Amino acid sequence: MTAPNAPFNPPAENGADPIVTESPASLGPDPTLLIVDDDKAFVQRLARAMEKRGFITTVAESVEEAHTRVEAAAPAFAVVDMRLGDGNGLDVIEHLRERRADARTVVLTGYGNIATAVTAVKLGAIDYLAKPADADEIYAALTRDPQIKAAPPENPMSADRVRWEHIQRVYELCDRNVSETARRLNMHRRTLQRILAKRAPR
Incomplete structure (x- = not known):
């Protein structure tokens, strides 16, 4: 059996020698990571x-595949x-939480919606x-001390x-139905149409 903090040797590409990577102490005794995208x-x-960066990674490209991965071996870390x-x-996060309460999960999204974040x-x-979040940002989020607040973004x-x-x-959730979106947002239909026709503000 491999010791918990033994170096992890990811498989080499093109037959080259494997790269030996030391598992950082910040990952703890179990560096397993599931990436779902x-x-x-x-x-x-x-x-x-x-x-x-020391993780032992498994990937899934769907909710169904992620559920299968979690059932087989719930990871200590996840990026979803x-x-x-x-x-x-969110279904994957909930399932992982049920299977492993101490799992540390980071959510990635192109939709900056506060309600969904909560x-x-x-x-x-x-x-x-x-x-787009890069590997350094994701690594920092996964390994950050839970008692330490994240630094505010440079360009929020x-x-x-x-x-x-x-x-x-909301427009996507309403299947791109303008009238239904306007009703749910309590917004005039023409106002919504003007907003949808514009480019995203910076």
Whole structure:
């Protein structure tokens, strides 16, 4: 049996010698990480980057596949995309929390919606990062001391951008039905149409 803090040797590419990576103390005795995202290229890049930082990674590209991975061996860490082709990443977070209460999960999303972030945290997520988030940001979020507050972002979204993101999310949830979106947002239909026709504010 391998010792908990023994070096992890990720599989080599193209027959090259494996890269020996020491598992940092910040990962604890179990450096297993599940990455859930339906962007195959992104998943592969992030998995390689996290292996170089000491994680033992497993990937899933759907909610269904993620559930299977969690049932087989609930990881100590997880990075979960909010929007997946067959469902919502929140379901994966909830399932992982049920199987392993001490798992540390970071949610990735292109939708900066506060209400969804609150839901993710209630279900067990420790942080919420807007895409595109790089490997360093994700690593920092996964390993941050829970007693230490995250530093404020250097370039946070403007209030106009947050509002635009929220409107876009509700619009998508309403199957891009303008009338239904306007009703739910308590907004005049023409006002909503003007907002949807504009580019996203910075």
